[in-house]
Amino acid sequence: MESNPVLLESKSSPINLLNEMQQLRLLGHLCDVTVSVEYQGVRAEFPAHKAVLAATSKFFKEVFLNEEPVGGPRSNVLLNEVQVADFASFLEFVYTARVEVEEDRVQRMLEIAEKLKCLDLSETCFQLKRQMLESVLLELQNFSESQNSEEEGAARPGAVPAAKAERDSLDCSGASPEGPAAKPKEKV
Numbered sequence: 001m002e003s004n005p006v007l008l009e010s011k012s013s014p015i016n017l018l019n020e021m022q023q024l025r026l027l028g029h030l031c032d033v034t035v036s037v038e039y040q041g042v043r044a045e046f047p048a049h050k051a052v053l054a055a056t057s058k059f060f061k062e063v064f065l066n067e068e069p070v071g072g073p074r075s076n077v078l079l080n081e082v083q084v085a086d087f088a089s090f091l092e093f094v095y096t097a098r099v100e101v102e103e104d105r106v107q108r109m110l111e112i113a114e115k116l117k118c119l120d121l122s123e124t125c126f127q128l129k130r131q132m133l134e135s136v137l138l139e140l141q142n143f144s145e146s147q148n149s150e151e152e153g154a155a156r157p158g159a160v161p162a163a164k165a166e167r168d169s170l171d172c173s174g175a176s177p178e179g180p181a182a183k184p185k186e187k188v
Helices: 013-027 050-056 058-066 084-096 103-115 119-155 162-169
Strands: 033-039 042-048 075-080
Touching: 013 084, 033 050, 033 084, 042 050, 042 084, 050 058, 050 084, 058 075, 084 103, 084 119, 103 119
Parallel strands: 033 075
Antiparallel strands: 033 042
16 A cells, blocks of 8 residues: 655744854854955954855855865955945845845845845845835825815815815704705795
8 A cells, every 4th residue: 555645844944944044153153154345444254154155145156166175164255345234234134034224225235135146135125125116106196196186176266175065064963965854945
C-alpha cells in the first residue's frame, strides 16, 4: 500500500530564519564580511554575512562570486558615495524584510536599492512612492472639489449654503417640505 505525498510547509520559518540571521549579525557572530561605507568623510563598518547579502543584492553577489580567495576569515567591501544611515537601513531591510525611514528618505532608499541591485527594496520603495502619490492626488482632488462647490455657491446670488438650506427646509417636526407632511397649496 503506497502513501500519498503531503506537503510540510512552515509559514513562520522564513521569518524565524531572518530574525535569527539578524541577531547573529547584531552580535557579530559568524559574520564573514565587513562592509565599509564612506560618504563625505563619515565612515562606518558593518559586519554582515556574505550569503545574506548575495541572496538579496545582485551587486554583492557579483562581488563575492568574483573575489579572489582571501587568506583571512573575513573579507572587506568598500562602498563610497553611500550614506551611513542609508546603508544601515538597507542592512536592516535585507535582514528583516522591513525598515522604517522618514518619507524624505524613500527616494534615497530607492537609489541605494538600485545601486546595490536589491529588487525587493526597489519594489517596496516604488509601492510606497505610488501610495504616497495616490494619497497626494486624492487630497488634491478633494481640495479641488471643495473649492468648486464653494465657487458654485458664491456664483449664485442669493444662494444659501447647502447645510443652512437643509436646516431651514425642515419644519419643527423634522419633516421635509417635499415629504407627505407638506401639502401643496391649491390655486383658486
